Amino acid sequence: MxxxxxxxxxxxxxxxxxxxxxxxxxxxxxxxxxxxxxxxxxxxxxxxxxxxxxxxxxxxxxxxxxxxxxxxxxxxxxxxxxxxxxxxxxxxxxxxxxxxxxxxxxxxxxxxxxxxxxxxxxxLIQAQGINDLIEAKNDLALRISAKNMAGKTNAIVNILKNNVMDIISQVQTAIDYPEYEETENITPIEIGQQIKELNVKLLKALEISKRASVANNGLKTVIFGKPNVGKSSLLNALLNEDKAIVSDEMGTTRDIVEGEITLENFTLHLLDTAGIRKTENKLEQAGIDRSLSHSQSADLILYIIDHDEKYEDLIDVDKDKTIFIFNKLDLLSPDEVKQLQKTFQALRPIFISTVNNEIEDLVKAIETKFNMNKISQSDDLILTNVNEISKLEMAATKVAIAHENITAGFSIDLINVDLREAMDIFNDLLGLADINEEIIDNIFKKYCLGK
Ligand SMILES: Nc1nc2c(ncn2[C@@H]2O[C@H](COP(=O)(O)OP(=O)(O)OP(=O)(O)O)[C@@H](O)[C@H]2O)c(=O)[nH]1
Ligand SMILES: [Mg+2]
The missing domain is CATH 3.30.1360.120 (Probable tRNA modification gtpase trme; domain 1)
Structure with a gap:
């Protein structure tokens, strides 16, 4: 109509x-x-x-x-x-x-x-895609938004929706014609299996979507380490400009210095922080406290280890999101490099020299860590908008509850309630549900005039 x-x-x-x-x-x-x-x-x-x-x-x-x-x-x-x-x-x-x-x-x-x-x-996914396409900062964002805009993502959501619908229909038949349950109808165990498969698909889509969303919006990247290891120098080298003050005096950086760089598939939102050490200086301590708190909420930590630092003295950070680095490679002899590699083997440190602008190994390590290339080319569902991701999460939760209930032997009609809610969410994503005027207005208001 x-x-x-x-x-x-x-x-x-x-x-x-x-x-x-x-x-x-x-x-x-x-x-x-x-x-x-x-x-x-x-x-x-x-x-x-x-x-x-x-x-x-x-x-x-x-x-x-x-x-x-x-x-x-x-x-x-x-x-x-x-x-x-x-x-x-x-x-x-x-x-x-x-x-x-x-x-x-x-x-x-x-x-x-x-x-x-x-x-x-x-x-709505396509509309969002148009907006994201215009706002795209990197190749990955561009590819995903183009896919969304062209309606490919709709097709995938449609398949998921049909998947739920099939399961609902089977459950419904079992409810309406219980006498056939063991013969022509599939058993609760088989239904449980189908729900589980759907749940696995949804969780995978959710995981990829979250990663893509972070990559799209910029990874919060904290440069971390003791004073004087070359944190500000690394920021400047990555940005290719002299943004942060560099000096041989310890405790030079006290406030956070920020910058943004776009690598091929994602954007890094960089934060250069105050060097971590024991200090009596209140101002410096405030900076150190900030560094620590930022590192907790970071998506990526670039931890520069001082040449003299002991393995056991390192600050405890989330290793999964950390790349460990030795800077000032130019000051190290090959033997010293070998020794450090051995001592810090478990952390697989990268060696760089910011004065010589030798940072390619680090850039490669970052790109490998967040390699989204394969992901963006796959047929998986990738949503990058927070709103859409939270809907996907809701759908996954409903399907998970349905699975729990059927496994626990609850009545089959109870399962249908959750599955139907999941289906409503897919309809919502596809723009088929009744959405109130106010919400629609709100969604389109963020578009530029005339778009
Ligand atoms: N030889 C050598 N010196 C470097 C290198 N990178 C940085 N430096 C020097 O190390 C000193 C400290 O560098 P910064 O970048 O200010 O160190 P920082 O970690 O930001 O220090 P704070 O802000 O005090 O915590 C400066 O004198 C830099 O010139 C490097 O790769 N090789
Ligand atoms: Mg500094």
Whole structure:
């Protein structure tokens, strides 16, 4: 079913700035009527690409290229006209003003996408995909959002939904025709098995989604270690700029210095922290406390070990999320390197020298640790939006409860309640559930004007 909106809306689809061309987009029932008011040679309501002179009354404003789309075959599902005009600020503004005077109203934030959604041209996952695509900071984010936008993710969610639906149908048959239970119907054990398989799939999707989401949004990366080991130097080397102050005085960095770098598949949000040591200085101690607390919430810790540090004196950090590093490789003899490698074998330390800008091994180690390449190319479900991930989590929980209950021998109709809730969540993700207007507005508000 197609929704009709009484207003025809207009917005620049590109920035209004001095540039080669500017695209102004109009969508709604009266799109053709409104544009024709400014054309001497009228256009028909049919798909076409034509060149026309565009007038404000008798005044010629510009020669424009018109791309027209007829409902329901357009992005919004309505009649849509794209005006490609010359990109002077004044020209584009005048054309906008004329179209508004002709009867269109300026679009609200995200209104084009909202209409596309309400006309079932795109799902929420696709809408989110469009936004993520525009905001993508790295290759991984770009690939995932393109997949979401193109509807591939929808297809995977659909399969999961059908999966639940199948199980529900089987349970329902067992409830409605209990006399067949042992013969034609599958047994609770078999149903339990199917639910378990579904749960495994959901948990995997959840795990990948969470990892991808972290990689997309930037891994919180804390550079950690004793004073003077070269933490600020590493920050500068990774950023390729002199952002943090470097000196041979211990305790140089007291406040957190931040920076962001984008590697091929993910973004690192770097924090250079105060060196960890015993100190009487209150200000320095405050910095040290901060370093410790940041390292606890970090996704990745780059722990630089001092050459003289003893293995047993290292601060206890979560080893799974830590890469151990020896800096100042240029000051170490090959024998010393061997000795350190042996002593710290369990931590598999990486050797770098920031003065010589030898940090490639570290960059490689980070990329390997968070290798998302395979993941993004697989057919697994990857959601990166927090909202969607929390829905997926809810669905997984419902399915897990259903599995627990059937294993514990609870009545089969009880299981259906949880499975149905899981199915509702999938419908919600697909944009098939009734979502209230307020929520929809809220979702599309974050879009830029006209998108
Ligand atoms: N030889 C050598 N010196 C280095 C290297 N990296 C850093 N340094 C020197 O080590 C000293 C300390 O460097 P910083 O980057 O300020 O160390 P930090 O860990 O941030 O120190 P605090 O902020 O005091 O905790 C400076 O004099 C740097 O020039 C390296 O790879 N080789
Ligand atoms: Mg420092």
């Amino acid at each position: 197609r929704n009709t909106f009484s207003d025809t809306i207009v917005a620049p689809a590109t920035n209004i700035a001095k540039q080669a061309i500017c695209i102004i987009r109009i969508s709604g029932e009266h799109a053709f009527k409104i544009v024709n008011q400014s054309l001497a040679k009228k256009i028909e309501a049919q798909p076409q690409t034509v060149l026309r002179n565009f007038f404000d009354g008798d005044v010629l404003l510009d020669q424009v290229l018109l791309l027209t789309f007829v409902a329901p075959n357009s992005f919004t599902g309505e009649d849509v006209i794209e005006i490609n005009c010359h990109g002077g600020v004044l020209v584009a503004k005048k054309i906008m003003e004329t179209i508004i005077r002709n009867g269109a109203r300026i679009a609200e934030r995200g209104e084009f996408s909202k209409r596309a959604f309400l006309n079932q041209k795109i799902s």
